[in-house]
Amino acid sequence: MMMVSYEPVVESAHQLGRLLHEIADAGLTERVRAEFALEISAIENAECGDLRDRAQQAVLLSRPEASPVQVAAADAILRDEPLGSVTLFTSLDPTAAAVAAAHWLHAAALVAAERSGLDPTNVVEVADDIEALPHTTPTFVLEKLADGESAYSVVVSLIRNTAVVAHGYVPDVEAYLERIEEAEQEAAKYTGPDHEYVRLATLHSIRLTPLDPSRASLDLLEDLLSGIDGCWMIFKEYTDTGEVYIGEEDEDEEDAIDEAHEAWERKTLSEFRELVRRQAQLTSVGFE
Secondary structure (H helix, E strand, C coil): CCCCCCCHHHHHHHHHHHHHHHHCCHHHHHHHHHHHHHHHHHHHHHHCCCCCHHHHHHHHCCCCCCCHHHHHHHHHHHHHCCCCCCHHHHCCCHHHHHHHHHHHHHHHHHHHHHHHCCCHHHHHHHHHHHCCCCCHHHHHHHHHHHCCCCHHHHHHHHHHHHHHHHCCCCCCHHHHHHHHHHHHHHHHCCCCCCHHHHHHHHHHCCCCCCCCHHHHHHHHHHHHHHHHHHHHHHHHHCCCCCCCCCCCCCCCCHHHHHHHHHHHHHHHHHHHHHHHHHHHHCCCCCCC
């Protein structure tokens, strides 16, 4: 009698075992066994924060946890370049990188808020008026951090909730019903002939998660780094340029003006980076 598992992964392993048994090639069976051993070892290494060799496959996964070793590595990369680096996507677990990015987003938002007078939780949303960027998730993260949650807690909760959505469930039913009620109230303000169309469009715009369930961790990391870039845009927007062109003998010439502006932007970016580094040092990522 053949037993069939209801667990897809287990049943796939059983099917492979039955196929190898039918082929009855000892050499092939040993090679498959060796490959399995390498894959399992790679998984164990990735869980310990070692993403060398085969374990680097973990950069494509959305794990609902983060290795402190990987978070520390991501933190070091962001300390070197607060606006982010491609290394965050190619060499690190994306969930761990997102935890570090949330911490640095918070620091960048505080710096931008100090310069602009805006509320830190609104900085990225206002930056969207300067240049379109994905502001929903960074703003949500900033609000949670402002409430006292740790970067680790906020990021892991987002990833876990998105995993629930990916399996076809609603992670927080009460919150979802509350958002539906708010959408109904918002739609009710419109009394025109297309009221029902507006109502349905408003309801359909409600998302169970702001992240792409097929690549949640990478999507979150991208959004958080975009948020940091938004903080830089606000910082630059509110930095005085009154003395940028003083001393330029040919200030009416386009090339001279462009050169002066580029020099000012480099100086302003350098100031932003240093202020963000100082701010980030005042708090830890936290693993509560």
